Amino acid sequence: DAKTTQPTSMDCAEGRAANLPCNHSTISGNEYVYWYRQIHSQGPQYIIHGLKNNETNEMASLIITEDRKSSTLILPHATLRDTAVYYCIVIQGGSEKLVFGKGTKLTVNP
Amino acid sequence: GAVVSQHPSRVICKSGTSVKIECRSLDFQATTMFWYRQFPKQSLMLMATSNEGSKATYEQGVEKDKFLINHASLTLSTLTVTSAHPEDSSFYICSARRPGTGYQPQHFGDGTRLSIL
Numbered sequence: 001d002a003k004t005t006q007p008t009s010m011d012c013a014e015g016r017a018a019n020l021p022c023n024h025s026t027i028s029g030n031e032y033v034y035w036y037r038q039i040h041s042q043g044p045q046y047i048i049h050g051l052k053n054n055e056t057n058e059m060a061s062l063i064i065t066e067d068r069k070s071s072t073l074i075l076p077h078a079t080l081r082d083t084a085v086y087y088c089i090v091i092q093g094g095s096e097k098l099v100f101g102k103g104t105k106l107t108v109n110p
Numbered sequence: 111g112a113v114v115s116q117h118p119s120r121v122i123c124k125s126g127t128s129v130k131i132e133c134r135s136l137d138f139q140a141t142t143m144f145w146y147r148q149f150p151k152q153s154l155m156l157m158a159t160s161n162e163g164s165k166a167t168y169e170q171g172v173e174k175d176k177f178l179i180n181h182a183s184l185t186l187s188t189l190t191v192t193s194a195h196p197e198d199s200s201f202y203i204c205s206a207r208r209p210g211t212g213y214q215p216q217h218f219g220d221g222t223r224l225s226i227l
């Protein structure tokens with residue numbers, strides 16, 4: 001599975017958009033980009049996933065560059081409850097095994 | 111609501127005790143479940159894949175005799191930490207994926223915090 005690189009930490013003001021980048025320059029054609037987050041002392045929570053098209057759901061939007069070497073998770077209106085560690089994971093379609101990196105610790109400030 | 115339940119949420123016990131953690135899929139059958147371990151300020155590390163009706167598959171470096179996994183039914187997997195010692199103190203998390211067509215995300219339990227004195 002392709003390796004991902006994320007910033008260690010980010011801050012965002014409450015109510016503003018949070019844009020979390022992820023670099024996956026070695027991604028191959030059949031690998032998907034998944035985002036999960038982990039709020040302190042809880043299990044991870046699925047956010048969104050995509051292959052090459054941009055995706056949006058009730059939680060977030062996922063923007064994948066045309067060359068698929070990087071992506072950005074967008075939380076359009078961050079709240080204090082969005083403070084968490086966000087993990088960008090690249091795995092083959094159909095694979096169940098998730099390998100977590102260090103993620104980005106997002107702190108939403110009032 | 112939660113689709114994967116873990117029990118107990120917290121365990122504190124003496125060194126040498128064996129501890130069993132349960133992971134249940136609440137409204138679906140899971141032929142495969144996953145067990146992770148997370149030390150403070152670190153990321154989740156996959157320990158093993160639990161397979162219903164067959165032996166678990168362990169990741170490199172994880173002792174299968176230390177961490178016994180049983181997946182006797184399609185809704186329950188158990189992880190037993192045998193003869194636990196303080197270095198086994200950690201946050202243990204399980205996950206399962208709802209079967210179906212198309213992509214189904216992994217659902218995680220809320221974790222079990224194990225403290226060995």
